[in-house]
Amino acid sequence: xxxxxxxxxxxxxxxxxxxxxxxxxxxxxxxxxxxxxxxxxxxxxxxxxxxxxxxxxxxxxxxxxxxxxxxxxxxxxxxxxxxxxxxxxxxxxxxxxxxxxxxxxxxxxxxxxxxxxxxxxxxxxxxxxxxxxxxxxxxxxxxxxxxxxxxxxxxxxxxxxxxxxxxxxxxxxxxxxxxxxxxxxxxxxxxxxxxxxxxxxxxxxxxxxxxxxxxxxxxxxxxxxxxxxxxxxxxxxxxxxxxxxxxxxxxxxxxxxxxxxxxxxxxxxxxxxxxxxxxxxxxxxxxxxxxxxxxxxxxxxxxxxxxxxxxxxxxxxxxxxxxxxxxxxxxxxxxxxxxxxxxxxx
Numbered sequence: 001x002x003x004x005x006x007x008x009x010x011x012x013x014x015x016x017x018x019x020x021x022x023x024x025x026x027x028x029x030x031x032x033x034x035x036x037x038x039x040x041x042x043x044x045x046x047x048x049x050x051x052x053x054x055x056x057x058x059x060x061x062x063x064x065x066x067x068x069x070x071x072x073x074x075x076x077x078x079x080x081x082x083x084x085x086x087x088x089x090x091x092x093x094x095x096x097x098x099x100x101x102x103x104x105x106x107x108x109x110x111x112x113x114x115x116x117x118x119x120x121x122x123x124x125x126x127x128x129x130x131x132x133x134x135x136x137x138x139x140x141x142x143x144x145x146x147x148x149x150x151x152x153x154x155x156x157x158x159x160x161x162x163x164x165x166x167x168x169x170x171x172x173x174x175x176x177x178x179x180x181x182x183x184x185x186x187x188x189x190x191x192x193x194x195x196x197x198x199x200x201x202x203x204x205x206x207x208x209x210x211x212x213x214x215x216x217x218x219x220x221x222x223x224x225x226x227x228x229x230x231x232x233x234x235x236x237x238x239x240x241x242x243x244x245x246x247x248x249x250x251x252x253x254x255x256x257x258x259x260x261x262x263x264x265x266x267x268x269x270x271x272x273x274x275x276x277x278x279x280x281x282x283x284x285x286x287x288x289x290x291x292x293x294x295x296x297x298x299x300x301x302x303x304x305x306x307x308x309x310x311x312x313x314x315x316x317x318x319x320x321x322x323x324x325x326x327x328x329x330x331x332x333x334x335x336x337x338x339x340x341x342x343x344x345x346x
Contacts, residue, residue, distance in 0.1 A: 028070045029070070030068055031067050031345065032344070033064075033065045033138060033140045033343060033345070034343045035062030035063065035340060037060055038058070039054075039056060039057075040337055041335075042336060042337075043325050045324040045326065048295075048336060050151070052086050052090055053147070062086040062342075063083060063107075064087075065080065065082040066082070067079065075114070076115075077114070080111070081107065082107050086139075087107045087137070088105075091107050091137055091156055109138070109157075110127060110128050110129060110157075111126050127157060127158075127184060128159070131196050131210055132155055133150060134148075135147055139310075143264055143274045143276075145340040145342075146314055146336075146338065149278060149280035150259075150260055150278065154247070156181070170200040171197075171198070172196075172198040173196070173197055174195060174198070176193075176194050176195075177190050178190070178193070178214070180214075180217050188216075188217040196209065204234075205233070208228070211224070212225045219249075220249065222250045223248065226246050228244045229241070229242070230242050237265055237266045238263075239263075240264075243262075244258070245259075252284075254282065258280035259279055260276060262274065270304070272300070272301040276296070277295070278297075293317065294318075295314065295316045298313045307342070310338075312338045314338075315333065
């Protein structure tokens, strides 16, 4: 019934567009993506526990993602849903926790409204992709198909209300109140504060300084996440980006820290190569020591229209040798290779 309802709504929207193309096409946008992949773990074990791209020796599904946007005057909305493993249970939220509503067949990526109070100040409320970090859930927004440890450890989405103010054309400030990480509704009340300072020092260079604080429902202590993300288009072909974060739980209850460096070179409009290097460390909790993991990922992007092929090879090392070989003996190193196909449209 839910799928039929969604189909009916979309049919009405598209039919309405056919009768009012001149006015609607200026502000109405349909976008999305489809992805699938094959991955092989050299040790034949699920050693690399980052998000998505998890199945060994299998031609597997990512997700189909479908979004709509519209702007009317000062008001706008975004609605985006996905179907498939990457967009459902691998993205954490499958329902709002209500009885009988905890196992949806779809996942809401974005559902929010925005109103521009002035030319510089806008308010947004609803469920939205997190402002923290460099990588995102949709594979169309990432150069690498596999994800970093920083992405997997941090928030995916934030529900809440935020205000964004353009101080100058190159400086912006966002502040807001948010629910717990990755939930449709907050079971312990609106409990988080978040803020972001965005700076564009020169053309091609952007930097974001983020903070998110609060205590999740059932959490052991208050937490504070500090995050810095910056990217620089060095030339028309070369791009560099850095993401660094530190998450601290009060009362010695742990957290994590890490940094990732991204380098990409576009040899042509249809072919690019990139490398991601990362160090990620969990913090000690009592007598349990933290652990460090180092990762290097090499990825190619071959483009053909809206389709991108992503061959990838990844090597991970960890301090405690808790990776497993095919015979289940411990090892400190593991690797995997994969081939993904991602199609985007709008």
